[in-house]
Amino acid sequence: MTAMRVDAKVVMLGKESVGKTSLVERYVHHRFLVGPYQNTIGAAFVAKSINVGDKVITLGIWDTAGSERYEAMSRIYYRGARAAIVCYDLTDNSSFQRARFWVKELQTFEEHCKIYLCGTKNDLVEGDRSARQVDFHDVQDFVEEIGAQHIETSSKTGNNVDALFMKVAEDFSNSAFELLPEEKGVNLDPKKNSYLYTCCHH
Amino acid sequence: MAADVHSKGVTWDTPNGNLAPVEHLPNSRSESPTPGLVEGTEPGAGQERAMFVHTQSFEDLTADVELTGSRPSETEEVEEKEQQREGEGGGGADTVDEPRQDVQAIVREKEEDVTSETWRSHKKHVFVLSEAGKPIYTRYGSEEALSTTMGVMMALVSFVEADKNVILSIHADGFRVVFLRKSPLVLVCVSRSGQSDGELWRELHYVYYQILSLLTLPQLQRVFQQRQSFDLRRLLAGSERVTAGLLRLLETDAGLMLNATMSLPLCSTTRNIVCTSLQAASSKNLVFSILLAGNRLVALIRKKEQHLHHTDLHLLSNLASSSSSFRQGEGWTPVCLPKFNASGFFHAHISYLEPSSDLCLMLVSTDREDFFNLSDCKQRFLERLKKRNAYQALKEALHSPTYPVSQVGIPELWHFVYKSKSSGLYTSPELPVPYRTEEEQERLMELYQYLHSRLHHPTRPLRSIYRCTNTENLLAWSTSGFELYLCFSPLATKALAMSAVTKLLKWIRKEEDRLFILNSLTY
Ligand SMILES: Nc1nc2c(ncn2[C@@H]2O[C@H](COP(=O)(O)OP(=O)(O)O)[C@@H](O)[C@H]2O)c(=O)[nH]1
Ligand SMILES: [Mg+2]
Numbered sequence: 001m002t003a004m005r006v007d008a009k010v011v012m013l014g015k016e017s018v019g020k021t022s023l024v025e026r027y028v029h030h031r032f033l034v035g036p037y038q039n040t041i042g043a044a045f046v047a048k049s050i051n052v053g054d055k056v057i058t059l060g061i062w063d064t065a066g067s068e069r070y071e072a073m074s075r076i077y078y079r080g081a082r083a084a085i086v087c088y089d090l091t092d093n094s095s096f097q098r099a100r101f102w103v104k105e106l107q108t109f110e111e112h113c114k115i116y117l118c119g120t121k122n123d124l125v126e127g128d129r130s131a132r133q134v135d136f137h138d139v140q141d142f143v144e145e146i147g148a149q150h151i152e153t154s155s156k157t158g159n160n161v162d163a164l165f166m167k168v169a170e171d172f173s174n175s176a177f178e179l180l181p182e183e184k185g186v187n188l189d190p191k192k193n194s195y196l197y198t199c200c201h202h
Numbered sequence: 203m204a205a206d207v208h209s210k211g212v213t214w215d216t217p218n219g220n221l222a223p224v225e226h227l228p229n230s231r232s233e234s235p236t237p238g239l240v241e242g243t244e245p246g247a248g249q250e251r252a253m254f255v256h257t258q259s260f261e262d263l264t265a266d267v268e269l270t271g272s273r274p275s276e277t278e279e280v281e282e283k284e285q286q287r288e289g290e291g292g293g294g295a296d297t298v299d300e301p302r303q304d305v306q307a308i309v310r311e312k313e314e315d316v317t318s319e320t321w322r323s324h325k326k327h328v329f330v331l332s333e334a335g336k337p338i339y340t341r342y343g344s345e346e347a348l349s350t351t352m353g354v355m356m357a358l359v360s361f362v363e364a365d366k367n368v369i370l371s372i373h374a375d376g377f378r379v380v381f382l383r384k385s386p387l388v389l390v391c392v393s394r395s396g397q398s399d400g401e402l403w404r405e406l407h408y409v410y411y412q413i414l415s416l417l418t419l420p421q422l423q424r425v426f427q428q429r430q431s432f433d434l435r436r437l438l439a440g441s442e443r444v445t446a447g448l449l450r451l452l453e454t455d456a457g458l459m460l461n462a463t464m465s466l467p468l469c470s471t472t473r474n475i476v477c478t479s480l481q482a483a484s485s486k487n488l489v490f491s492i493l494l495a496g497n498r499l500v501a502l503i504r505k506k507e508q509h510l511h512h513t514d515l516h517l518l519s520n521l522a523s524s525s526s527s528f529r530q531g532e533g534w535t536p537v538c539l540p541k542f543n544a545s546g547f548f549h550a551h552i553s554y555l556e557p558s559s560d561l562c563l564m565l566v567s568t569d570r571e572d573f574f575n576l577s578d579c580k581q582r583f584l585e586r587l588k589k590r591n592a593y594q595a596l597k598e599a600l601h602s603p604t605y606p607v608s609q610v611g612i613p614e615l616w617h618f619v620y621k622s623k624s625s626g627l628y629t630s631p632e633l634p635v636p637y638r639t640e641e642e643q644e645r646l647m648e649l650y651q652y653l654h655s656r657l658h659h660p661t662r663p664l665r666s667i668y669r670c671t672n673t674e675n676l677l678a679w680s681t682s683g684f685e686l687y688l689c690f691s692p693l694a695t696k697a698l699a700m701s702a703v704t705k706l707l708k709w710i711r712k713e714e715d716r717l718f719i720l721n722s723l724t725y
Contacts, residue, residue, distance in 0.1 A: 016440060025530060033526075039440035040527040042535020042550075045573065063530070069416060069437045073536055076570055 006047055006060030008172040010165075011078040011113075013106075014087035015098040016066045019120035022155035023087065024063045027165050032156050040065040043077050050165065052173045059169060078106065081113045083168045090119045090152065093133040103146060114171055115148035118164060122154035244683030245710040246622030246629065246718035253502050253722035254463070254626035255509040255541070280656070281696070282669040316343035316351075327392040328409060328449060331356055332426065333385065338434045339409075339442075341449060345435060355390050359383065371399045382406040386426035387413070396648060398655040404459070405452050408513070412448050414540035415517050416441055418547060447524040451516070453644055455497060459654055460685065461512045462621045462628040466498040468599045470715040475592035477501045477723050483583035484725040485576060487569040489548065491583075494519050494562045495600055499627070499719065506724045511541035512626060518550070522562050528552045532580075534573045537566075551576035555584060560600055607631040610709045612702045614694040616674065619650060619687040620710055622718060629710065629717040636673075650687050653678035657685070668696050679703065 012020040021040050026032055028048050044063045049056050062077045064070070078084060084106050088099040099117060106113050117139060125132040136152070143150040149167065153160040241247070314321050321343055329348070330339035335356035337345035345352075359381060362369040372379040380402040382389040389406040414422065417437060425432045452458050468476070480491050481503045490510055493500040497519050504510065521537065522528055533552035538544060549572060551565040563583070565576040587593040607615055609631070617637065621628040637646050649671075656667050657680045666679040675690040677699045688706070690699055710717065 021527065021530065028531075038526045039443065040530075041440075041444075041521065041525045042533055042537075044527050044531040044533050045577075046531030061531075063527075065440065067440045069439070069441075070536065073570075 005058060007057045008082040008169070009060050009062065009080055010083045010085065010168055011062045011081040012064055012085050012087065013074075013078065013099075013102040014066055014118075015089070015092075015095040018066070018087045018089040018092070018095045019155055020066065020085075020087050021063055023085070023118070023120065023153065023161060023164075024061055026155040026158055026161045028061070030158075032158075039067070042070060042073075048165075050169045052166075052169050055173055057169045057173055059165065059172075074105075075109065078110060078113070081110060082172050083114045083116060084110070085116045085118050085164065085168070087118045087120050088134060090121055090125050090134050091131045096134045096139070100142075103148070107146070114168075114175075115146065116164065116168060117143055117148055117150045119150075119152040120155065122152045122159055123156045124154075126154075241683045242624045244622050244624065244681070245707055245714050246620070246625055246627060246720075247683065248622075248625040248718075248720055248722050252624060252626060253504060253510065253719070254515075255511045280664050280667045282667065314343045316347040325393065325395050326449075326453075327390075328406070329355065329390045329392075330409065330413070331388050331390070332430075332432070332434060333388060334430045336431060336433060338387070338438065339445060341446070355381075356388060359388055371402075378402060380406065382410065384410050386423060397651055400655050400658070400660065401459070401651050405449075408448060408452060408458065408516075409445065411513055411540040412441075412445055412517060412520075413438065414544050415514075415521070415538045416444075418538045419540070419544040444521055444524045448517070448520050451497070451520055453647060455516075456619045456630060456647065456650060456687075457497070457512070457628060458516055459647075459651055460619070460621045460628055462626050463499045463512055463515055464497070464630065465627050465717065465719050466495045466500045466599060466603055467605060467629075467716050468500065469595070470720075472592050472595040472599065473501070473715075473719065475590050476587065476596060477503065477719075477721070479583050479586040479590065479592070481723045481725060482586060483579040485565075485567070485572065485579050487567045487572050488565060488576070488579070488725060489568060490564070490566040491579070492518065492564040492566070494522070494564065495560050495603060497523070498603060500561070500596070501719070503723050503725060511539070513541045514539035518564055518566075519562075522552050522564060528562070529554055529557060532573075532577055536570070539566075549573075551580070553580060559597070561596070604630075604632040607634060610706055612705055614691045614698060615688060615702055615706070616691060617646065617689040618706060620706070621685040623683055623685065625718055625720075625722075627718050646689065649674070649676060649689070650678075653687055668699065675699065677703070 012024060014020055016039065017037055021038070021044070022032060024044075024046060028046050040063055042065060045060065046063070047058055047060050049058045051057075062081070064074060064077050084102070086099045086102045086106075088095040103115060103117075106115055119134060119136075119139065139150055149171075151160055151164050151167070153164055155161060324342050326341070328339070328341040329337070329352060331337055331352040333356070335349075335353040337349050337352040339345065340348050359369055368383065369381050371381065376394055378391075378393050378397075378399065380391045380393070380399055382391075382403055387410065389410055391402045391406050393402055421437075422434075425434065425437065455464075457463050476493065480493060480501050483491070484503075489505045489508055491501075491503040492510075492515070493502075497516075499515075502510065502515075517539070518537065522533075527533060531553070533550070535550055535552065536547040537550045538547050547570075548566045548568060549570045551563075551567070551573060553563055555561040555563060563580055565579055567576060569575075584593070587596070607617055610618075616634050617631060619628060619630045633643055633646070637643050653667055653669065653676060657664050657678055665681075666677070669676045670692070673692060675692055675694050675696075677686075677688045677690070677696075679686045686703065686706075688699065688702065690702070694702075714720065
């Protein structure tokens with residue numbers, strides 16, 4: 001058997017076209033695809049191993065579509081996630097409102113999921129400050145209130161992308177053992193995971 | 203907002219017990235004028251079982267349109283000689299220069315000014331609207347800009363319906379406007395292509411099924427029951443490329459017209475290994491395992507007693523090719539197979555065997571939690587293929603996904619399309635030089651569609667038709683076992699065409715285990 005070993009499930013959430021797929025592409029394949037927008041259909045899964053100290057942690061990343069059509073399905077994508085990267089586009093205020101929706105959703109259903117708010121397309125606001133529609137400090141206040149993390153990235157330049165996923169892996173590595181004392185890594189078979197989830201709960 | 207759309211009782215799964223009923227496979231073999239070519243024995247016929255739902259041809263798609271009049275039992279043969287046909291079929295000379303429908307073009311088309319001459323001159327418009335007259339989809343231009351136009355269309359539909367009639371089509375001055383009423387939707391096609399109403403209905407059906415495959419019928423009905431003025435674009439957001447790809451496919455792939463699928467030519471040893479390896483990589487809730495090379499079928503394994511419908515396969519293959527997201531990693535998406543069962547979602551694992559490969563594997567399951575099981579199936583399939591040294595052979599076969607018509611050895615034969623009715627597969631050589639440009643390719647497709655609509659005319663079907671134009675001579679022939687369309691040089695005679703059929707059938711028979719998939723495996 002070649003069952004996929006995944007230590008931590010990470011889910012990408014956020015409005016369509018904020019740059020979730022580009023973040024994953026940059027992190028996993030070290031590239032930025034130009035050309036017409038390609039909608040993600042359903043969700044795309046990719047596993048990536050990362051060294052944290054002397055440990056190797058495999059992140060199982062779920063890149064979701066973010067479209068309303070699949071909203072009722074989104075729980076199957078984020079259930080049991082240990083980290084959620086909730087993306088918003090720094091040049092689009094409505095995308096931040098959408099990010100708040102996802103945060104609420106996660107707070108309600110996924111208590112053990114760490115939230116990382118990620119402001120994307122940083123390169124666009126670097127060149128032209130007037131393009132920025134989401135204030136850094138406003139997000140910072142929000143993030144402190146909900147106990148989440150906050151970062152601004154650019155998949156185009158690569159700025160902060162590795163740092164984001166590294167942070168996710170480190171946080172997981174630090175928390176993994178306190179949460180699941182006798183389990184070395186979680187086989188993220190969704191079924192097993194929902195079982196784990198309930199035993200942590202009750 | 204969003205929550206109230208989805209909250210109540212959405213059937214996200216097609217439960218196992220709820221799979222579509224098995225459709226009856228043909229067991230009565232009708233008399234055929236050609237000995238040895240009755241259904242089931244024609245070249246390319248599958249052995250024992252069929253893998254597809256058996257479809258007559260396009261009437262299966264339009265059966266619910268209620269074309270008036272019944273089929274007379276006698277069929278006739280027709281010979282046509284025309285120098286210049288107007289409107290129908292032969293409109294090659296005056297076709298408009300359509301922009302290439304590549305990705306860039308799709309983006310541009312959406313931004314097109316709907317009052318411009320370019321917008322008006324498109325050969326085929328497709329509109330989808332709600333019964334409240336709200337725009338849902340337009341092939342060219344933006345939906346917003348067309349809300350008045352769509353309002354008028356709906357008014358027209360309602361006006362006729364008020365009299366307990368149904369508007370089917372309007373013919374005027376080189377145009378055809380065809381309506382398809384599929385409550386809660388209305389689909390309209392405005393065409394200058396010269397295609398028959400039947401062909402245009404078939405295309406509108408495809409667009410309708412495309413929408414169902416994204417939403418399921420119950421969900422579609424529910425949103426409009428809850429609010430008549432619901433803006434369906436909200437739920438279809440992001441599917442524009444899928445629909446654009448489908449409309450393109452309808453213009454270029456004979457399989458959508460024939461209700462058939464083309465298989466990738468592959469030597470039988472390799473095909474057998476591919477099929478058995480895929481068969482072995484099974485999982486409890488798998489219903490279909492489909493290996494595609496572009497839109498060519500390499501292998502299809504089914505759950506026992508379950509048959510795939512061509513329409514559903516074309517929708518799946520179009521879905522896979524319309525987003526690069528399946529190349530990024532392993533895709534996992536709900537998908538409804540509307541001809542199989544319009545009321546629920548399957549869950550499809552879609553991925554390429556290698557990042558830059560054309561080989562796309564689709565594993566269709568009833569269980570939404572099946573992702574890792576299916577991911578594992580894919581790994582086992584790949585390992586087995588490699589262990590049995592078939593992977594390399596398979597990759598090499600992709601270098602020649604088609605064959606030149608010269609292999610048949612009939613100099614006057616330029617091109618043909620042959621469908622084996624019992625296997626539901628068709629074969630066709632690559633397009634020869636005169637048909638390499640996009641316009642010429644479309645023109646040839648339109649000629650075939652014309653012949654097809656004559657063979658399958660709802661009230662006066664034909665068994666064969668021979669047609670001469672300035673640029674080519676065409677022969678179409680339908681028996682209980684096969685359907686054949688041939689395109690000859692204009693110098694060919696009818697006698698030559700008839701003898702070519704025999705020669706071609708012999709050639710296909712000789713090559714059938716390479717050109718077709720002869721055994722249909724189940725898990
Ligand atoms: N300038 C810039 N454009 C970006 C960046 N990330 C994504 N984009 C563009 O934003 C669009 C949507 O990106 P995508 O990753 O597909 O968004 P998704 O729908 O959230 O997956 C694409 O056209 C990308 O090229 C970025 O960091 N900088
Ligand atoms: Mg995406």
